[in-house]
Amino acid sequence: MFPTALQDGNPEVTDAQFVYYGVIGGNITVPLVFQSSGTWKMFCREECEGENILINTTDVRAQTGRYSIEYEIKSVYVLSVSISKLTESDSGQYSCGLAGSSSSASLTQFVIVVAEALLDGNDDQLKHFDKETGSSLTVGCSFKQPGNRAFFCRGECGGNNTLVHTDNVKAQRGRYNIGYASHTDPGVLYVSITQLTKSDSGRYRCYLGGSSREFEVTVTDVIPSLTGQNQYGLYVGLTLTVTIILVSVSVLIFYKKRSSKRKDVPVETQYADVTEATDSNKLTHSALSFLNKARVSPNNASCSNTDEVVSSVSRKVHFKDFSPVSTCKASNYQNLNGATRDQDQIYSTLKIPDQTLQTQS
Known part of the structure; x- marks a missing residue:
């Protein structure tokens, strides 16, 4: 079975998976090649069952909300699936199928990773990210020149500062991930940290082909949010407190006036x-x-x-x-x-x- 482990919108990427990267607010298109034609086209989130089915059609083109699908016959059969206006929650695992019937579709599985920002080196100021403990962060670093070796470092690259590096398309080391999207122009190096802790606060660098991009992260504790029940309890408590204060003030004023009248009794x-x-x-x-x-x-x-x-x-x-x-x-x-x-x-x-x-x- 295809792995389905997710951490706060960022999937655990294995070497056997196809990985595609996008940026929050942008669009992404994933072209998938099939060896045989088919009438049914399917696009799903994780496994193709129930509400996970995003599109299920016999048409050449179809769209449902932010999701779309297009079928083309070239020297091979290409089924392209797209997601517009990406959000962080779009990160995850997807399936796409082409077959003679919806029940016999052969599924191809892939992973989409959505970055919070794309650093192209044109910003004068250092990019800063505020995150909470337990969350994840993915940043894209755009490079005009391709490179053979990619590094993700804390501070300057070298020695123990190198968190993960690769001579290939992607690599993972503990909570750190790196992936190079060479199919884009220019090429984008994506780096990720999962399960952030306060000690992860600091400056980071992604490095490719002699160029680098820097960013800074501040990790703070999660601020508990009030649930509906807690909000109702807080409202009731505040109402009772205000009521008690008003009643107390009214009683105090009453007795003060009564005492003043007693002092004014004529001789x-x-x-x-x-x-x-x-x-x-x-x-x-x-x-x-x-x-x-x-x-x-x-x-x-x-x-x-x-x-x-x-x-x-x-x-x-x-x-x-x-x-x-x-x-x-x-x-x-x-x-x-x-x-x-x-x-x-x-x-x-x-x-x-x-x-x-x-x-x-």
């Missing part, structure tokens, strides 16, 4: 009124005012804010049925009980922290 004043008797000579209105900072019931009022109490009494006060407003033990006022007080006297008590002042008039 209330509680009054203890003493009913004024009808006899203006005996009774005098008296008001005790308690300044509180918050809304609290008299029973729960703070007992420590003695400096917030104002007691004022003027003239005579009637003490009948007057009971204290608060039951706080440390009250800021003194009980005024009419039963125990001298009705002919006026008592006024002003309580200040650590000091009590009592006057009698």
